[in-house]
Amino acid sequence: MKPHVWIIDDEPGICASLSLALKKEYEVRTFGSAVPALALLERESCDVVLLDLKIGSENGLDVLKQLKANDSHIAVIMMTAYGSIGSSVEAMKNGAFTYLIKPLDIDELLIFIAQAVEFRKLNEQVLYLSDALRSQGHYDKIIGESEPMQRVYGLIDRLKDVDANVLITGESGTGKELVAKAIHDAGKRRNERFVVVNCAAIPENLLELEFFGYKRGAFTGASQDRKGKFELADRGTIFLDEIGDMPINLQSKLLRMLQNKEFTPLGASDTRHVDVRVIAATNRDLKAMIAEQKFRDDLYYRLNVMNVRVPALRERLSDVPLLCEHFLKQFSTEMNKSIGGLSAEAAERLMHYDYPGNVRQLANILEYAAIVSPGGMIGVKDFPEEMRVRTEHSEGQSVEEYLCSTTLKDIERRAIEATLRKNNGRRDQTALDLGISKRGLLNKINEYGLS
């Protein structure tokens, strides 16, 4: 989308020559008087206004105030034929971006307009970032060197510079959002915005406002123009998170938007076209949802041009140590605590857990431990309840299931192994814990080849 520049000047010659000079880079409109411009601003938005200090009988300063009242982020460049310093100072006080003295130097004007566009963008960025900061934390880099993660990195690499839509799937807490952000950050759109939309959290009647934005006055309470997420993401990436949780009637609206990448903000009269890359994510099984008619198959095929499946943590337990190191470092900094690391037993227990909540759960366990621990090494005693109970049986099985499907010998061997480990190899304590004689324990150790 080209930035919109409006020229308000009663001299047709000025309007025509400026329009000619600007129209290559900007969407230009000219007005011989302020009234129609102000009227149109009710329905359309504009980034920069070049405003004459005297438009016929109209006073440019009054127009400036009205423009700013309508859209406080609009950048207004005053043009004056009189070089009257007094009015120019007054204009700056009322929020003009700058003022230029006629006759205008076109090169200089182009520089100021470019700066004004940037200024407006930054202003919006601030608004957007303060929103984003409130709604989500900062982004960490992706940790993990396991083979399944290498495959993910390979995909990110191949996807980053193409514009194809991407669907990221994977269980909750596996890092789908991190992957989406990584695709954006590594690719050619990295200097533009990465706009997150949580599709599960948008009330049905607000979807259009959220995606497409609105004009001031479009409804009660709309006191400012507000750009929708699609417009904010122009030239960047829009991340449609939790896409599987979007109600089916909204799915069709979204599909329509994705098909033509055109939309009209509520209360506006102009259609806007955007260039956005779409990345969607879900932890749902969309194929199954399609079968149940809860997800539109046409939307699915539009989003799933490329698929990235983020593996569950239990499929890449070899990444656990690196993740632990990363999170412990993060938490000790945040909590200003000196945490030395994990005891051997604690580390071992983390390696033998199946993490239904994936990386998020591991982070939560370690955060809990970091809070509870007085400092120094973190032990099993610092873990939350679910981790203190031993779960050394195969993934996804209950203790009951494990016991029913394992030979007594095997159960015995594992009980001895685990107790020895807990007691750091001390045999008398182990025999005591297991309720057998020391002699009996030694026999078993030999029998099973433990040491």
Ligand SMILES: Nc1ncnc2c1ncn2[C@@H]1O[C@H](COP(=O)(O)OP(=O)(O)OP(=O)(O)O)[C@@H](O)[C@H]1O
């Ligand atoms: N590989 C990783 N390296 C570092 N941190 C990670 C990794 N994967 C996930 N995390 C962290 O775990 C948390 C959950 O990740 P994220 O929000 O990306 O998961 P998700 O797959 O989007 O989950 P959900 O489906 O619940 O939305 C975040 O705090 C994220 O920073």
Ligand SMILES: [Mg+2]
């Ligand atoms: Mg997520």
